[in-house]
Amino acid sequence: MSWGRHIAPGQDNRKLPEVQVVISPLHPTRNSPCLAVLQALEDGLKRADADPSVKAVTICGENGKFSAGADIRGFSSPNKQGLGLGPIVSLIERSEKPVVAAIEGIALGGGLEVTLGCHYRIAHVQARMGLPEVTIGLLPGAEGTQRLPRLIGVPAALDIITTGRHISASEALKLGLVDEVVEENTVEAAIRLANRLIGQPLGHRRLSLKPVPKLPNMEAFLTEALVKVKKRAQGCLAPELCFQAIKAATEQPFADGVRKERELFNILLTSGQAKALQYAFFAERAVEKWTTPSGASWKTASPQPIRKAAVIGLGTMGRGIVTSLVKAKIPVVALEQDLEYLNTGRKAVMLLLEREAMKMEQGGQTLDFNNPARLQFAVDFDVLRDVDLVIEAVFENMALKKEIFNKLSRICKPEAFLCTNTSALNIDEIASVTSRPQQVIGTHFFSPAHVMRLLEIIYGRHTSPTTIATAMQLAKVMKKVGVVVGNCFGFVGNRMMFPYVQQAVFLLEEGSRPEDVDQVLEDFGFKIGPFRMSDLAGLDVGWRSRKDQGLTGPTLAPGTSARQRHGYRYSPLPDLLCEKGRFGQKTGKGWYQYEKAGGRTAKPDPWIHSFLSEYRDTHQIKTRFIDQEEILERCLFTLINEGFDILAEGIASGPEHLDVVYINGYGWPKHRGGPMFYASTVGLPNILAKLQKYSEIHPDVPQLRPSAFLKKLVAMGNPPLNDWMSYLHRQSNKL
Numbered sequence: 001m002s003w004g005r006h007i008a009p010g011q012d013n014r015k016l017p018e019v020q021v022v023i024s025p026l027h028p029t030r031n032s033p034c035l036a037v038l039q040a041l042e043d044g045l046k047r048a049d050a051d052p053s054v055k056a057v058t059i060c061g062e063n064g065k066f067s068a069g070a071d072i073r074g075f076s077s078p079n080k081q082g083l084g085l086g087p088i089v090s091l092i093e094r095s096e097k098p099v100v101a102a103i104e105g106i107a108l109g110g111g112l113e114v115t116l117g118c119h120y121r122i123a124h125v126q127a128r129m130g131l132p133e134v135t136i137g138l139l140p141g142a143e144g145t146q147r148l149p150r151l152i153g154v155p156a157a158l159d160i161i162t163t164g165r166h167i168s169a170s171e172a173l174k175l176g177l178v179d180e181v182v183e184e185n186t187v188e189a190a191i192r193l194a195n196r197l198i199g200q201p202l203g204h205r206r207l208s209l210k211p212v213p214k215l216p217n218m219e220a221f222l223t224e225a226l227v228k229v230k231k232r233a234q235g236c237l238a239p240e241l242c243f244q245a246i247k248a249a250t251e252q253p254f255a256d257g258v259r260k261e262r263e264l265f266n267i268l269l270t271s272g273q274a275k276a277l278q279y280a281f282f283a284e285r286a287v288e289k290w291t292t293p294s295g296a297s298w299k300t301a302s303p304q305p306i307r308k309a310a311v312i313g314l315g316t317m318g319r320g321i322v323t324s325l326v327k328a329k330i331p332v333v334a335l336e337q338d339l340e341y342l343n344t345g346r347k348a349v350m351l352l353l354e355r356e357a358m359k360m361e362q363g364g365q366t367l368d369f370n371n372p373a374r375l376q377f378a379v380d381f382d383v384l385r386d387v388d389l390v391i392e393a394v395f396e397n398m399a400l401k402k403e404i405f406n407k408l409s410r411i412c413k414p415e416a417f418l419c420t421n422t423s424a425l426n427i428d429e430i431a432s433v434t435s436r437p438q439q440v441i442g443t444h445f446f447s448p449a450h451v452m453r454l455l456e457i458i459y460g461r462h463t464s465p466t467t468i469a470t471a472m473q474l475a476k477v478m479k480k481v482g483v484v485v486g487n488c489f490g491f492v493g494n495r496m497m498f499p500y501v502q503q504a505v506f507l508l509e510e511g512s513r514p515e516d517v518d519q520v521l522e523d524f525g526f527k528i529g530p531f532r533m534s535d536l537a538g539l540d541v542g543w544r545s546r547k548d549q550g551l552t553g554p555t556l557a558p559g560t561s562a563r564q565r566h567g568y569r570y571s572p573l574p575d576l577l578c579e580k581g582r583f584g585q586k587t588g589k590g591w592y593q594y595e596k597a598g599g600r601t602a603k604p605d606p607w608i609h610s611f612l613s614e615y616r617d618t619h620q621i622k623t624r625f626i627d628q629e630e631i632l633e634r635c636l637f638t639l640i641n642e643g644f645d646i647l648a649e650g651i652a653s654g655p656e657h658l659d660v661v662y663i664n665g666y667g668w669p670k671h672r673g674g675p676m677f678y679a680s681t682v683g684l685p686n687i688l689a690k691l692q693k694y695s696e697i698h699p700d701v702p703q704l705r706p707s708a709f710l711k712k713l714v715a716m717g718n719p720p721l722n723d724w725m726s727y728l729h730r731q732s733n734k735l
C-alpha cells in the first residue's frame with residue numbers, strides 16, 4: 001500500500017509509504033504555533049479524506065512526544081487557543097478512514113483529547129497520559145469530559161479528570177483507554193494497525209455514538225462521589241465543575257453534554273481561580289531557576305553528585321528526611337546520640353518506609369530499604385567520614401547545632417556539604433564553627449518531611465553557588481520543590497507566619513475564640529487554621545524559642561509588663577497555656593481539647609473560653625465581636641506585609657518564591673495563587689489602606705505598619721506582580 005503524506009506544521013510534505021498527521025511537539029509554550037497545529041491537523045485530515053489513495057490515518061507527535069496539551073499561557077490571553085480543538089476532535093472521529101493515535105512520551109490535556117477522537121489508540125510502554133486541566137483550574141474542554149466516560153466508564157473517568165493525575169501506559173491499557181501497548185516503534189505499530197483496519201466498520205469506535213456504560217447504582221455513586229470531590233477540593237471550583245460535566249455525560253445525549261462542558265469551561269476560564277492556578281504552575285517552574293543577589297545561578301554553578309548522605313537526629317523531622325532520601329535511592333546513614341534513641345528512631349523509620357513501600361507497590365514500584373548498603377543506623381560519628389552530604393536535624397538549639405557542626409567539620413571529608421534543618425536559626429552562626437562555611441547551607445524541611453513538597457534552601461554569607469546548586473539538585477531528586485532564600489530569622493516561611501499567628505492570638509485577646517479564627521481561615525482555603533496548626537505542631541516549640549529569645553521564662557526581667565515586650569504589644573496567652581501543660585495534640589489539650597493525648601479530633605474547649613474571658617477581665621480588655629472580614633484581613637495582610645519587607649531586603653528574588661513556599665509548605669490554597677498573588681488580586685492600594693487603618697488602631701503592633709516597599713508600589717501606580725521587583729530600586733518622587 002502506498003498512501004499519504006507526512007503533514008507537519010511548518011514542514012514541507014514528505015512522501016512516505018503511509019499516512020501520518022503529525023501534531024504538536026512538546027513545548028507548546030507559544031500561542032501561535034498551537035493555532036498552527038490545529039490548522040495543520042484540520043488541513044491534514046481534510047486532505048487525507050479527499051485523497052482516494054489515502055486509506056487510513058495515523059496521528060502522532062514529533063520527537064517522540066505526542067503532546068503536552070495547549071499552551072497554558074494562551075488561556076489568559078484574549079486569543080484563547082485551544083478553544084477550536086473540540087470541533088477538530090469531532091472531525092477526526094467522523095473520518096470515514098480509520099484513524100489511529102500513536103502515543104509516545106506524553107499525551108496530556110488537549111493532546112489526550114485528540115486521541116479520544118481517534119478510532120484506535122496505541123501507546124508506547126513508557127508513555128504517560130492524563131487530563132491535568134483540573135490542576136490549572138479548568139476542565140477538559142475539547143469534549144474530553146463526554147468521551148472519556150464513554151470509553152472507560154464513569155468511576156475511572158471521574159478519577160482521572162477530577163484529580164488530573166498522570167497514568168502509565170499499563171494502567172491505560174487496563175482501563176481500556178488504549179487498545180495496545182508496545183515496546184517497539186509506536187508509530188510503525190500504529191501504521192501496521194491502521195493497515196489492518198482498512199475497510200473495517202468504524203461506527204462502534206466513534207465514542208460520541210456510544211452510551212456511557214451503566215452502573216447499577218449510578219445515582220448513589222454520583223452522590224457519594226460528589227461529596228468526596230468537594231472534600232478534596234477545599235474551595236477549588238474546578239474539581240466540582242469537572243464532576244458536573246461528567247454527570248452531564250451520564251444524563252444527556254453527547255451534543256447536550258458538550259454544550260454543558262463548554263458552559264462549565266467558560267465559568268472556570270473566567271473564575272479567577274484558573275488564573276491563580278496557572279500562575280502557580282509557572283511560579284513553581286520559575287523558582288527552579290534560582291539566582292542570588294550576587295548573580296549566582298544554574299549558569300554559574302554545577303551540583304555535585306551525592307552518592308551517600310547522612311541524617312543526624314531521628315526525631316520527627318529526621319525520620320521523614322531519612323525516608324525521603326531512601327525513596328530517592330540515595331544511600332543514607334542515620335545517626336542518633338545513643339542506642340536507646342537510635343532503636344526508637346530505627347523502628348519509626350522502618351514503619352514509615354514499610355508504609356511508603358506499600359503505597360509504591362500499588363503504583364507498580366518497589367522500595368528497597370532492607371539493604372544495609374541503602375540504609376544504615378549508627379551512633380558513632382566516625383561512620384560519617386565518607387558521606388557526601390550531612391543533614392543535621394536535631395533539636396532547635398543553637399549551642400547544640402554548633403557543637404554538632406564543629407564535630408562534622410572535623411570528621412567529614414573536606415568536600416562534604418553540611419546542611420542544617422533549622423526552621424529559623426542563623427545559618428552564618430552555625431557555619432562559623434566550621435572550617436568550611438562555603439559548604440554550609442540551610443535545608444528547611446516541612447513536617448512530615450517525606451510528604452511535604454517544600455524544601456526551603458537558605459544560603460548564608462559564605463555559602464558557595466556549588467552548595468546551593470547541590471541542595472537544589474537534592475530537592476529535585478527527592479521530588480521536592482526547592483526554593484532558594486536568604487538568611488534571616490525564620491527565613492521566608494516562618495518569618496511571614498509570625499505576624500499571622502501573632503494577629504490570630506491578638507484576636508483572641510480582643511474577643512474571638514480559636515475556632516472562630518480557624519473557621520475564617522479554613523473557609524478562605526487554608527488546610528488548617530492557625531490554632532489547629534499550633535496544636536498539631538506543639539505549643540512547646542514556640543515556647544522554647546520565646547524562652548531562648550528572653551521573651552518569657554526565667555530570663556525575663558522582673559517587672560516586665562505582661563502584655564508588652566521592648567515597648568511593643570505582646571500576648572502571653574500561648575505561654576500561659578504551656579505553663580498549664582497544654583502543648584496541643586500531644587498532651588490532649590491546647591487551643592482545643594482532644595479525645596486523648598495524641599488524639600487528632602479538635603473539639604472547642606469550654607475551659608479555653610472561660611480562661612480567655614478571665615484573662616480579658618484581668619487585663620481589663622473589653623470583649624468585642626470581631627467579624628470575619630477583620631479576622632481575615634488582620635491575619636493575611638500582616639503576613640503579606642512581611643512578604644513585601646522580605647522582597648525589599650532581597651531575602652527572596654521574587655514574589656513567586658514566597659507564593660511557592662506558602663502553597664507547598666503552609667497549606668495556602670493553591671487556587672488563590674499564594675499570598676503575594678492574592679495581594680495582587682485584592683489590589684495593593686486596598687491592602688495598604690487596611691493596614692493603615694489597623695495600624696492606627698493598634699499603634700503598638702509594628703507588623704501592622706505598612707512596608708515601605710508596599711507603599712512604594714502603590715505610589716508607583718500598583719504595577720502588576722511580574723513587574724514588582726523592577727521597582728525595588730527605582731526612585732519614587734511620591735514618597
Ligand SMILES: CC/C=C\C/C=C/C(=O)SCCNC(=O)CCNC(=O)[C@H](O)C(C)(C)COP(=O)(O)OP(=O)(O)OC[C@H]1O[C@@H](n2cnc3c(N)ncnc32)[C@H](O)[C@@H]1OP(=O)(O)O
Pocket residue numbers: 027028029030068069070071072073081082083084085086106108109110111132133136140141142265282285286
Ligand atoms: C476549550 C479548550 C479545550 C481544550 C484545549 C486543551 C487544553 C489543555 O491542553 S490544558 C493543558 C494541559 N496540559 C498540561 O497541563 C501540561 C502541563 N505541563 C506539565 O505537566 C509538564 O510541564 C510536562 C509533564 C509536560 C513536562 O514536565 P517536565 O519535563 O518536568 O518539564 P517542565 O514542567 O519543567 O516544563 C518544561 C517547560 O515547558 C513549559 N510547559 C510545559 N507544559 C506547558 C504548557 N502546557 N503550556 C505552556 N508551557 C508549558 C514549562 O513552563 C517549562 O517552561 P520553562 O522552561 O520556560 O520554565
